[in-house]
Amino acid sequence: MRNHLxxxxxxxxxxxxxxxxxxxxxxxxxxxxxxxxxxxxxxKSSYLGLNGYDYxxxxxxxxxxxxxxxITKSDFGLFLSKTIGKIGDRHSGILGYDLPxxxxxxxxxxxxxxxxxxxxxxxxxxxxxxxxxxxPYLKSINGMSVEEIVPQIRPEDILSPRSSYFTRxxxxxxxxxxxxxxxxxxxxxxxxxxxxxxSGLKKDVYVELVSRAExxxxxxxxxxxxxxxxxxxxxxxxxxxxxxxxxxxxxNIGYIQIPSMVAREDSPVFFELLxxxxxxxxxxxxxxxxVRDNGGGTRDLIQELAGYFVHPDSVYxxxxxxxxxxxxxxxxxxxxxxxxxxxxxxxxxxSAQKSVNxxxxxxxxxxxxxxxKFSAYYFYILDGQKITKNKYHYNKPIYILANExxxxxxxxxxxxxxxxxNIKIVGVNTDGSSGNSERFELPNSALEGRISTxxxxxxxxxxxxxxxxxxDIFIERSLEQVFLNEDHQLxxxxxxxxx
Numbered sequence: 001m002r003n004h005l006x007x008x009x010x011x012x013x014x015x016x017x018x019x020x021x022x023x024x025x026x027x028x029x030x031x032x033x034x035x036x037x038x039x040x041x042x043x044k045s046s047y048l049g050l051n052g053y054d055y056x057x058x059x060x061x062x063x064x065x066x067x068x069x070x071i072t073k074s075d076f077g078l079f080l081s082k083t084i085g086k087i088g089d090r091h092s093g094i095l096g097y098d099l100p101x102x103x104x105x106x107x108x109x110x111x112x113x114x115x116x117x118x119x120x121x122x123x124x125x126x127x128x129x130x131x132x133x134x135x136p137y138l139k140s141i142n143g144m145s146v147e148e149i150v151p152q153i154r155p156e157d158i159l160s161p162r163s164s165y166f167t168r169x170x171x172x173x174x175x176x177x178x179x180x181x182x183x184x185x186x187x188x189x190x191x192x193x194x195x196x197x198x199s200g201l202k203k204d205v206y207v208e209l210v211s212r213a214e215x216x217x218x219x220x221x222x223x224x225x226x227x228x229x230x231x232x233x234x235x236x237x238x239x240x241x242x243x244x245x246x247x248x249x250x251x252n253i254g255y256i257q258i259p260s261m262v263a264r265e266d267s268p269v270f271f272e273l274l275x276x277x278x279x280x281x282x283x284x285x286x287x288x289x290x291v292r293d294n295g296g297g298t299r300d301l302i303q304e305l306a307g308y309f310v311h312p313d314s315v316y317x318x319x320x321x322x323x324x325x326x327x328x329x330x331x332x333x334x335x336x337x338x339x340x341x342x343x344x345x346x347x348x349x350x351s352a353q354k355s356v357n358x359x360x361x362x363x364x365x366x367x368x369x370x371x372x373k374f375s376a377y378y379f380y381i382l383d384g385q386k387i388t389k390n391k392y393h394y395n396k397p398i399y400i401l402a403n404e405x406x407x408x409x410x411x412x413x414x415x416x417x418x419x420x421x422n423i424k425i426v427g428v429n430t431d432g433s434s435g436n437s438e439r440f441e442l443p444n445s446a447l448e449g450r451i452s453t454x455x456x457x458x459x460x461x462x463x464x465x466x467x468x469x470x471x472d473i474f475i476e477r478s479l480e481q482v483f484l485n486e487d488h489q490l491x492x493x494x495x496x497x498x499x
Contacts, residue, residue: 023073027066029444030076034059037080037449040440046324046374046455047089047465050367051159058083073097077447078182082155089452090465091408091435093156096447103177103187104215105207107131109138110482111163111170116146117482118195121216127484128219135195135203141176142191153179161468163404164431171219176209222259222293222405224484231260231267231297238269246270247277253497254281255490257290261297261409264304271304278308278394286397286497289413290490292427296408299340299380302416307391309398309423312384315351317359318416319380321456322369323436329375333453336436342378352381364461374455380416398423399493402471406430415458415469424472426493432458432468 025033041048041055048055062079077097084092108119108128116138119128130136138146151158154169173179180187187209195203222228226245230236246257256277262270281287289305310316321342325333337343345356356379402414402425411432417423435452442449456464473496478488 024070025073025076025445026070027063027068030066030071031063033076033442033444033447034063036442037440040451041087044324044438044453045087045089045092045451046322046435046453047087047092050455051088053086053088055083055087058086073445073447074099074181076445078155080447080449082158084449084451085156085158087451088159088466089435090157090160090431090433091437091452092450094447094449096445099178099181101175101178102212103189103209104212105174105176105191106210106214106216107174107207108216108219109170109173110219111167112477112479112482114166116150116170116173118193119216119219119482121219123217126224129483132195132203132205135197135201137196138173138193139196139202140194141173142185142193149173149179149183153182155182159466160431161404161429161466163429164407164468167404174215174218219482221484225259225293228259228293231262237262237267240269240273243267243270243273247273249277249280249284251494251498252283252285253494254284254287255290256288258294258301258410258413260294261299261301261413263298264300271300274301274304275391278391281394282392284396286399287394288399288401288490288493288497290401291406291410291413292401292403292489293405294407294410295405296410296433299409299412302409302413303341303387305413306382306416307387307389308394309417309420310382310384310387311393311395311421312388314382314384315355316382316420317355317379318382318420318459319412319434319456320359320363320365320377321380321434321436321454322374322377324374324453324455327372327375333375337378337454340436341380343381344376344378348379348381351385352379352383355381359459363457363459365457366462367455369455382416395422397497399426399473399497400424401489401493402427402430402469403489404428404431404468406468408433408435411464411468412456415464418469418472419459425469426473426475427471427489428474428476429470430468432464432466434464 074097077094080094108121110117110119117136118131118138120131121128150169153172157165157168177187190206190208192204192206227242230242236242248255264271323333400414400417411430412434414425414430418425434456436454437450437452439450458464475489475492480486481488
């Protein structure tokens with residue numbers, strides 16, 4: 001998403017400031033901020049109370065614990081991150097506080113088959129390899145098992161799908177000073193780690209920590225895919241040379257890589273080249289849509305692809321949502337829902353209304369929402385007669401390749417198309433989320449945050465947040481893919497298609 005770069009710059013700015021000067025808050029400051037946040041949550045949060053979590057118990061316990069002593073802004077920010085994370089809203093979060101980040105492991109870490117690989121990064125080859133090939137897995141740090149450490153170090157993501165959380169948390173182990181700060185542990189310049197192999201044998205070693213300048217590159221497949229982050233830079237969003245590389249046709253298999261859910265108005269060239277490619281792919285035997293590591297954006301690309309994937313005579317209800325807001329909904333909320341191609345029953349034509357009525361007969365949402373706090377349902381409809389104009393129906397096999405970092409609008413894409421004729425989801429469970437979030441700033445600490453105001457249901461009645469979408473064909477990374485020597489998931493899918 002385009003906001004990612006702004007958030008990253010903001011975090012760097014906050015980090016630089018906080019490393020030079022520690023900010024403190026009084027108990028009165030914190031009481032006031034918690035009361036302010038309580039009002040926001042009670043009036044706007046769409047996920048509040050759905051999973052049974054009572055944040056007020058944690059608020060009260062925190063206030064009792066601090067008594068009258070001064071509290072650092074960082075401690076307060078971390079507490080709020082832990083609290084907000086338990087609500088179950090994957091678009092929520094707290095920004096504006098800093099944690100120590102001056103000492104790092106000289107190692108990178110990656111997930112592999114539910115274990116943690118310890119990696120060395122080759123700066124010349126720009127690839128990863130074993131740090132210790134005889135004992136490749138991390139088992140403990142300073143005597144603490146990874147099973148104890150990992151579940152605590154990403155409080156904002158604690159209710160994300162398991163594989164999504166694990167991947168994010170494992171990568172963060174490189175930034176060990178930050179991890180120890182979250183765990184409220186002191187850190188020295190060298191740490192003991194326990195390694196293990198597949199036979200269960202273990203080995204203890206000491207590792208000297210390094211500075212920011214000496215730290216290895218964080219394991220992240222996005223950084224090693226050419227121009228994958230093009231949407232972060234305004235000057236690249238319509239660069240034909242960059243965008244053309246996302247479309248290939250080889251061995252009669254069409255391949256479209258979607259690194260970001262770009263908006264039509266921001267990247268019209270992407271949509272132009274997508275439509276050009278679909279004309280070329282008309283005679284292909286199969287089509288792959290790759291949304292792995294896609295962090296989201298808008299639903300414009302879903303709508304564009306649906307014009308080719310949905311039969312002109314078909315009408316599908318693919319997403320149902322409810323908006324937390326006063327009723328009748330203020331125009332501002334209606335516009336935001338329309339921007340997500342979501343419409344109320346009364347706004348639909350008779351054909352779509354008939355499909356909605358049929359859909360609702362079988363639809364069993366996992367949460368029954370309070371009608372006094374939420375709007376009536378808004379529906380995402382794929383109406384073949386409306387969205388297929390100037391397009392053709394691609395009636396060959398379509399495979400959507402996703403992973404545990406397929407998030408927000410990209411995870412909506414996976415959920416929307418799952419179960420439609422000729423379409424299979426491939427890879428691993430997505431990090432589903434669809435929030436329609438709003439931002440706020442606390443008056444005393446100046447901590448910034450955001451919360452979701454919408455609950456988004458998949459066709460099977462499950463929410464996107466915290467659950468994601470399971471693949472029809474499960475393919476996880478190979479070891480060589482972790483090392484960046486191959487794209488095992490993509491090649492395995494191509495072999496399935498060929499066979």
